[in-house]
Structures are given as C-alpha cells and as structure tokens.
Amino acid sequence: MSAIVSDAASGRPEAALGGEFTHRQIMKVMSVLLVSLFVACISGTVISTALPTIVGDLGGQDQLAWVASAGLLTTTASTPLWGKLSDLYGRKRLFRVALILFAVSSALAGLSQSMGQLIAARAAQGVGVGGITALTQAIMADVTTPRTRGRYSGWIGSAFGVATVAGPLIGGFLVGSDALGWRWTFYVGIPFAIAALVMVERVLKLPFVRREAHVxxxxxxxxxxxxxxxxxxxxxxxxxxxxxxxxxxxxxxxxxxxxxxxxxxxxxxxQPILPPHLFRSRTFNLAGAGSFFVGFAMFGAMIYLPQYLQVVRGMSPTRSGLMTLPMVIGMLSASITSGRLITRFGRWKAFPLVGLPMIALGLFLLSGLDVGTPLVLAGLYMLVLGVGLGLSSQVLVLAIQNDVDASDIGIATSAASFFRSMGGAVGVGVLGAILSSKVGSAIPALMRERHVAPPAGTDMGDLMGSPSAIHALDAPLRSVVVDGFTEGLHTVFLVAAPVTLVGFLAVLAIREVALRGGRGEPADAEAGEGEAADDEAVQVDLSASVRQKVATRH
Incomplete structure (x- = not known):
C-alpha cells in the first residue's frame, strides 16, 4: 500500500487535524513559493536592459538572439519533466534541485568570459527556472483544495507581474552603476535563491505519496x-x-x-512522462488550449508593447517598463479578485469567458497606437489587456488541477504551464515573422513615397533591434522607420486579437465542474477500525478528484 509521508524529516505533513492545511500554514508555504517564483521570473526580464552592454563587453552580436532564447527554450522543454519527476520523487526534493541549479547557473552566467559560456549558463538557468515555475503551482495544489486554491493563486500572478516591471528597472540600475555592472544582472538572483533554500528547509513540509518509481x-x-x-x-x-x-x-x-x-x-x-490518459479528458484538452492562447497573447504583448514604447515613443528600457504598469496592475487586481470569488462560490468558468474577450479587446485597442497616442489612453488599453489576462491565466490551471487524480497533479500542473509557454513561443515566433514582413515592406514603400534615401552602409534589419540607433537617425529617415514599425505593430496586434478568441471558444466548450474543497464539505477523515490506539488517520487533499485516507503508524 502506498503511504503518504512528509518530505520533512518529521515524517508527517503539517496539516490541520481535519486534513487541510490552515491559512497560517499555507501562507508559510506561499512565502517560499513567492520568493522562488519572483527570482525565477526576474531572471528573464532583468537582462533586457543589459544585452547591448553584454555584446559590447563579450562581443558576438550574431549570437545575441541565443542569449535571449536559450533560457526560454530550456524552461519550456524541461517543464513537463519536472512535473512528472516531482510526482515520483516528491516536490520538496525536486524544488531544492531547481533552486540550486538556478543559483549555480546564475553564478556561472555572471562569470562568463565569452558569449558561448553565457549561452550555456543561460540554458542551464532556464532548466532551473522551469523547475521553479512548474513546481510552484504543484506545491500550492498539495497544500490547498481546488476551491480554496483560488484565494492564493492571485499571489502567484502577482509575483510574475512585479518581476515583469521590476526586472528592467533593476537591470537598468545595475548596468548604469560603475561599481556593479551587467554581471550583477545574473548575480542579483542568487541571494533570493539562497534565501528560498533556507525557507524550504524551515517551512516546506509537504505530503508525498511514496511509490515505486520507473522513469x-x-x-x-x-x-x-x-x-x-x-x-x-x-x-x-x-x-x-x-x-x-x-x-x-x-x-x-x-x-x-x-x-x-x-x-x-x-x-x-x-510510467509515462506525459500520461496519454490525460488527453482523454475534455477539460484537460480544452483548458490546455485556452492556456495556449492566453500565452500567445500574454507573451506577445509583453514583447511588443515595450518595442512600441522604445521604438515608436523613444523611451528608455527602464521607462518603458514603468509604462507597462497599467497592464501589471490590471493583471494583479483581476487575478486576486477572481481568486477570492472562486474560493467563495466554487465556480470558475465565468472568469476566462469574460477575460479572453477582454484580452482580444485590449489587443484590438492596442492596434491603434501610434506616435501621437496620448500615454494615458495607451495606459487604459494596457489596463484592459491586463484585466483580461488576470481573469484567465491562473483560473485555467485550477480547472486542470480539479480534473486530475492525485498521482497526476504534478504533471498536469506542469502541462498547464507548458501549454501557456508553448503558446507564448508560438506567439512570439509568428507575430515576430509578421512584424518583420510588414516592416520590411512598409519602410521601402514609405521611403519611395517621401523621397527618402536609406543611409549608406546601414542594414535596416539591424536597426530594428536597436531603438537607440533608430532615434539617432536624421529626422526624415527616423520618421520613415518609426512609421513603418508602427504599421507593423498595428498588424501584429490585429492578428493576435482574433486568435485569442479561439481560446474563448475552447473554454466555452468545457463542462464546468464546481471546485471541490469548500467550507461546507465534511472533513471525511475517520480513524480506521481495528488499528492500535497509537495509530491515526491523516487525510491530505492532494487534488480535486481524489481524497486519500491512509493510516500512518508511529
């Protein structure tokens, strides 16, 4: 018989007598998860302002794309593996490995003496980030019921949102500091990772189903x-x-x-890494599709909104990060509010059904941005987009977790993250191709129309990756490039808007099942008959669909 034991040395999960973790215990666990998730998310945003300086120091302009892509590639590719391995070997053990890998690879990235070394370190760092992001949601599923989980899921979104804004700000400060420099954009995460490791040992005591493992x-x-x-x-x-x-x-x-x-x-x-029976679930497939299209919109917006602010409006990376605050505020407020309402009423489907059309509306509004759009209006459009993202992203993870057995909670949760990341990768790739094609045709057409000659010896393709170089051009040519880029962004957002509505149709087709674990449910834990007096039954909710009763003998 499988037994539920704790990942901690005590041998028992720190659950309340009725089988559920108390709010105080959950908040202890959440403190570990939020610190870890923040440091994982910030690793991808903090280097955005440092890339030109890194190229100037290490050389290798032709390898710049690999520095940005290596981490995303390994994060996405490793996510399903982390989830499955945590189901087999326990979340705490794997969470430790992910944090240590992240800290070591961050140190190696900061010590890099060549672009090749930096790319390799970034790839390793991405594997660690994949583990942290995948296991964060799985651990939260271990200590909460699906219904009460909504109360805490908003904080997961908040860590991501804060990192999105804080990353460029911290990166700009570090790069501009004579005493620190670009290497500290990698070192800055190490103290957080170490702090998270210490917190893991002190407060992270998780239930774990011990069973025979075959990887x-x-x-x-x-x-x-x-x-x-x-x-x-x-x-x-x-x-x-x-x-x-x-x-x-x-x-x-x-x-x-x-x-x-x-x-x-x-x-x-x-014991497959990605169990085929999961794909026989209507909810798993449709919520996964919804997550894919949320990722398509979310990552696309986060890539191309800063480009609008930097290329079209001439802002610095740091200021452009601040200007995306309305989107982040919308995400945070909507995510936290929807989570509380889900916990109260036990229903989730209405939120993505409202959120996905709001994402489409926000993208459509953003398609009208140009060099003269008032920043207040641009901020309002970003707020609409952010609210839509906040109503949709975390809720779909809850739907998937509510639909699977305890033994699959890790892989199902990481699959939800994987679908969103894949959507982001597809979105960035497809929208990037559309942008390049549109800009490549718009700029020559505008040059002919305005009788502007291209600068001698300048590759217009290289200009697209350097906002500062664009704004150093002579006024007539700068106007052509900015207007051509604006036309490209119009097309990008117009294409993204209807694509998001495909996710709406997927969610609409899901048959909603109320989230289990509400206050009105009985504890459903009772001592086994015929056992000695020193035996006790401990019930821990590991998923929405399975409540396991096991007797642990002391």
Whole structure:
C-alpha cells in the first residue's frame, strides 16, 4: 500500500487535524513559493536592459538572439519533466534541485568570459527556472483544495507581474552603476535563491505519496527533443536563418518525427512522462488550449508593447517598463479578485469567458497606437489587456488541477504551464515573422513615397533591434522607420486579437465542474477500525478528484 509521508524529516505533513492545511500554514508555504517564483521570473526580464552592454563587453552580436532564447527554450522543454519527476520523487526534493541549479547557473552566467559560456549558463538557468515555475503551482495544489486554491493563486500572478516591471528597472540600475555592472544582472538572483533554500528547509513540509518509481527516460528524451526542435524553429527562424531555409525545414521534420515517436513510447511506457490518459479528458484538452492562447497573447504583448514604447515613443528600457504598469496592475487586481470569488462560490468558468474577450479587446485597442497616442489612453488599453489576462491565466490551471487524480497533479500542473509557454513561443515566433514582413515592406514603400534615401552602409534589419540607433537617425529617415514599425505593430496586434478568441471558444466548450474543497464539505477523515490506539488517520487533499485516507503508524 502506498503511504503518504512528509518530505520533512518529521515524517508527517503539517496539516490541520481535519486534513487541510490552515491559512497560517499555507501562507508559510506561499512565502517560499513567492520568493522562488519572483527570482525565477526576474531572471528573464532583468537582462533586457543589459544585452547591448553584454555584446559590447563579450562581443558576438550574431549570437545575441541565443542569449535571449536559450533560457526560454530550456524552461519550456524541461517543464513537463519536472512535473512528472516531482510526482515520483516528491516536490520538496525536486524544488531544492531547481533552486540550486538556478543559483549555480546564475553564478556561472555572471562569470562568463565569452558569449558561448553565457549561452550555456543561460540554458542551464532556464532548466532551473522551469523547475521553479512548474513546481510552484504543484506545491500550492498539495497544500490547498481546488476551491480554496483560488484565494492564493492571485499571489502567484502577482509575483510574475512585479518581476515583469521590476526586472528592467533593476537591470537598468545595475548596468548604469560603475561599481556593479551587467554581471550583477545574473548575480542579483542568487541571494533570493539562497534565501528560498533556507525557507524550504524551515517551512516546506509537504505530503508525498511514496511509490515505486520507473522513469521513462526514452520518453523524456523524445519529448524534450520534439519540444526543442519546435522552439528552435519558432524562436530563431527569421533571425538566425530564413523561415524557408533548410534549417527550418529540418527542425520541423525532426519535431514531427520525434513527436510521433514520443506518442508511441508514452502509450507503452509503464510510467509515462506525459500520461496519454490525460488527453482523454475534455477539460484537460480544452483548458490546455485556452492556456495556449492566453500565452500567445500574454507573451506577445509583453514583447511588443515595450518595442512600441522604445521604438515608436523613444523611451528608455527602464521607462518603458514603468509604462507597462497599467497592464501589471490590471493583471494583479483581476487575478486576486477572481481568486477570492472562486474560493467563495466554487465556480470558475465565468472568469476566462469574460477575460479572453477582454484580452482580444485590449489587443484590438492596442492596434491603434501610434506616435501621437496620448500615454494615458495607451495606459487604459494596457489596463484592459491586463484585466483580461488576470481573469484567465491562473483560473485555467485550477480547472486542470480539479480534473486530475492525485498521482497526476504534478504533471498536469506542469502541462498547464507548458501549454501557456508553448503558446507564448508560438506567439512570439509568428507575430515576430509578421512584424518583420510588414516592416520590411512598409519602410521601402514609405521611403519611395517621401523621397527618402536609406543611409549608406546601414542594414535596416539591424536597426530594428536597436531603438537607440533608430532615434539617432536624421529626422526624415527616423520618421520613415518609426512609421513603418508602427504599421507593423498595428498588424501584429490585429492578428493576435482574433486568435485569442479561439481560446474563448475552447473554454466555452468545457463542462464546468464546481471546485471541490469548500467550507461546507465534511472533513471525511475517520480513524480506521481495528488499528492500535497509537495509530491515526491523516487525510491530505492532494487534488480535486481524489481524497486519500491512509493510516500512518508511529
């Protein structure tokens, strides 16, 4: 018989007598999760202001795209593996590994003496980030019921939102400091990771179902290979190589072949990395699709809104980060409010059904931005988008967690994160290709129309990656480039808006099941008959659909 034990040395989960963690105990766990998630999220945003300085110091302009993409690739590819391994070996153990890997790789990134070393360190850092982000939601599922989880899920979104704004600000300060410099954009996360490790040992005592483990290494390799091939094609297509190049075709072919092999392997594996039975769930598939399209919109907006502010409006990276505050405030307020309402009423479906159309509306409004748009109006559009994202992103994770068994909570949760990340990767890749194509045709047309000649010896493609270089151009040429870029952004947001509505249709088709674990439910824990007096039954809610009763003998 499997037994629920604690990850802590005490051998018992710190749960209340009725089987559920108290609010105080949950907040202790949340403090660990929020610190860890903040440091993971900020690692991707803090370097945005440092990239030009890094290239100036280490060289390798042609490798710049890899510095930005390496972490995203490994984060997304590793997410399903972290979830499954945590189901087999326990969340706390894997969470420790993720934090240590993050801290060590951050130190190596800061010590890098070449672009190759930096890219390798960023790739390793991405694996750690994948573990932290995947396990954060799974751990929260361990200590809360699906219904009460809504009360705390808003704080998960808040950590992400704060990191989005704080990253460029901290990065700008560090890069501009004579005493610190760009290397500290990597070192800055290490103290947080160490603090999180200390907190893990002190407060993170989690229930863990001990069972025989058989890791599907072949399935893990095939899944990782397929995901990596897709992400490489999407992230670097149009940058390092052309979309219609042999490299792109090779990567797409590899993704199809490896994906087909992974499906075959997972169907026959004893303990598959991505259990096929999950895909027989209507809720899992449709909520996953909704998460994909939320990621498409969210990551697309977070990439291209700063480009509007920097290229079109001429703002510094630091100021552009501050200008996205309305979107972050909208995300935070909507996420926290919806979470509390879900906990109170036990219903979730209405929130993404309102949120996804709001995302589409926000993107449509953003498509009208130009160089003369009042910043207050732009902020209002961002607020609409942020509210839509806040109503949708965390709620869909709850829906998936509510639909799976306890033994699958880790992989199901990481799958939800994976769908969102894949949506983001596809969104950034597709929208980036649209932007490049539109800008590439708009700028020459505007030059002919306005009788402006391109500058001698200047590659217009290189200008697109350097807002400062654009604003150093002569006024007539600068006006052409900015207007051409604005036309490209119009198209990007107009394409993204209706795509988001596909996610709305997916969520609309879900049959809502009320979230379990409300205050009115009985504790449903009773001592087993025929056991000795020193035996006691401990019930811990690990998922929405399964409540396990086990007797632990002291």
């Amino acid at each position: 599907d290494y072949l399935g893990a390799a095939l899944i990782t290979g397929a995901i990596t091939s897709v992400l490489l094609a999407l992230s670097l297509g149009g940058q390092k190589w052309a979309w219609n190049s042999g490299t792109t075709y090779t990567l797409v072919t590899a993704a199809v072949v490896l994906g087909a092999a992974a499906v075959w392997q997972e169907r026959r594996a004893r």
